[in-house]
Amino acid sequence: MMRRRGLTLAEMMITVVIVAMIGAALTRLYVAQARSYDLQTQLRLARFVSRTGINAAISDLRMVEATGGVVSATNTSVTVRVPYAMGIVCANTAALTTIALLPVDSVAYATAGFTGYAWRDSLGAYHYVETGTTLTAGTASLCTTAHVTVLSGGLVVAIAPALPSTLPAITAVGTPVFLTQRLTYSFAPSVTLPGRTALWRTVIGTGETDELVAPFAPTAEFKFFIVGSDSAQTAVPSPLTTMRGIELVFNAQSERTPQGQPAVMTAQITTGVFFNNLLK
Numbered sequence: 027m028m029r030r031r032g033l034t035l036a037e038m039m040i041t042v043v044i045v046a047m048i049g050a051a052l053t054r055l056y057v058a059q060a061r062s063y064d065l066q067t068q069l070r071l072a073r074f075v076s077r078t079g080i081n082a083a084i085s086d087l088r089m090v091e092a093t094g095g096v097v098s099a100t101n102t103s104v105t106v107r108v109p110y111a112m113g114i115v116c117a118n119t120a121a122l123t124t125i126a127l128l129p130v131d132s133v134a135y136a137t138a139g140f141t142g143y144a145w146r147d148s149l150g151a152y153h154y155v156e157t158g159t160t161l162t163a164g165t166a167s168l169c170t171t172a173h174v175t176v177l178s179g180g181l182v183v184a185i186a187p188a189l190p191s192t193l194p195a196i197t198a199v200g201t202p203v204f205l206t207q208r209l210t211y212s213f214a215p216s217v218t219l220p221g222r223t224a225l226w227r228t229v230i231g232t233g234e235t236d237e238l239v240a241p242f243a244p245t246a247e248f249k250f251f252i253v254g255s256d257s258a259q260t261a262v263p264s265p266l267t268t269m270r271g272i273e274l275v276f277n278a279q280s281e282r283t284p285q286g287q288p289a290v291m292t293a294q295i296t297t298g299v300f301f302n303n304l305l306k
Contacts, residue, residue, distance in 0.1 A: 061286040068280035072293035075278035078239045079225045083211055084299045087272055091144065092301040094154050096266045101247040103212035104272060105230070107154065109204035110138040115145075115189065116169035116182070118198035123188040124164040125203050129179030139207045139231020143185050146202045154206070160186050161205065172199050207231050213247070216240040219281065241279045243292050249273035251298065258298065271300035 086108045090096065097105040113127035142156030164182035169175075176182055185205075189198055208230035216224035217237055224240030249258035251271035258273035273296060280291040 061284065065284040065287060065291070068282065068284045069291045069293065072278045072280045072291045073295065075239050075241065076276045076293050076295035079242070079276045079278070080274055080295065080297055082225075082227065082238050083274055084297075086209055086211075087299045088302045090301045091152050092270055093267050094144070094152055095301060096269050097208060099248065099250065099262050099266060099269070101249070101260060101262070102214075103210060104248055105208060105210040107142070107144070107206040108209050109144070110134055110207055111181075112202070112204040113180070113183075114174060115198050115201040115203060116164070116172045116174045118189050118191075118193065118195065118201075120191050121188060122164075122184045122186050123198075123203070124168045124182065124184050126169045126174050126176045127181040127183060127205075129177055130181065135181075137229075137232075137234075138205075139229040139234070140205060141208045141231045143203055143205050145189055148197070155185075155187060156206075158187065162186075174199070211248075213242060222279070225276075239278075241281065241290075243277040243279050245275065245277045245294075247275045249275060251300065269301075271298055273298045 087106065089109050090106045091109070095107045097107060099105070111127050111130045113125040115123055116126050117124040140159070140161045142154060142159045144152045144154045146152050162184050164184040166176060166182045169182055183205075185203075189201065193201075210226075210228040210230065212226050212228070213223050214226050216222045218224065219240050222241035223244065223246065225238045225242060225246075226235060227238050228235045247260075249260055249272070250263050250269050251258050251273065252263045252268045253270055258271075263269045275296050277292055277294045277296075279293075283290050
């Protein structure tokens, strides 16, 4: 009968040391991979914050009219007149102006906060009317009489005060008009993430204020493009009518600090949005 030789104490100790070294190496590898994944995840979330803010702001800002669309501006807040429906005049009296609106998105129209309107004269200049303005349902037959076709999905509305009575009826009919709402985009303290900064959107006409996305870095701001310059400036233009676009410096942050990192991640994303309704 053959005897099997077992492991000596020295062999067992060597085996334990080797296994421990392999385990430690695998643990370090796992920790490194986990930290790398967490780092990329937090950076991706920071980029998501920037992109979400940019997409929301661009959809409104690119519709701003260049010569009077900006109401006020600072590096952390801009208030603009944004068109949400456009049409042409069917009839104009001393009391009301009847307008045939082009087809509009029903949700966008219903949620807009009407604050006034703008009409364009024969020279292409826009005139804003906001004091004491009202918006009511219009009489479609007035458009029929003026040979103005109301397209499917369009609306007929009446606005007051009316266009100037000095405009001859033949000139008033067919005048382009758009309904406007005042919107404010601003960087302000976040409610969702206390102690951090969020991008807010306020509809002045309804008072509705929404925290769009957070968090943003302290360096997030608005800059301004003016006539005759192809680079954005930090100083607010004076007068505001020289502004032709806004640079969105939407530097966002991750919600938390990634494992093994000293601070939260920052995604530095900048884009320019130029006003669409320029005088041609």
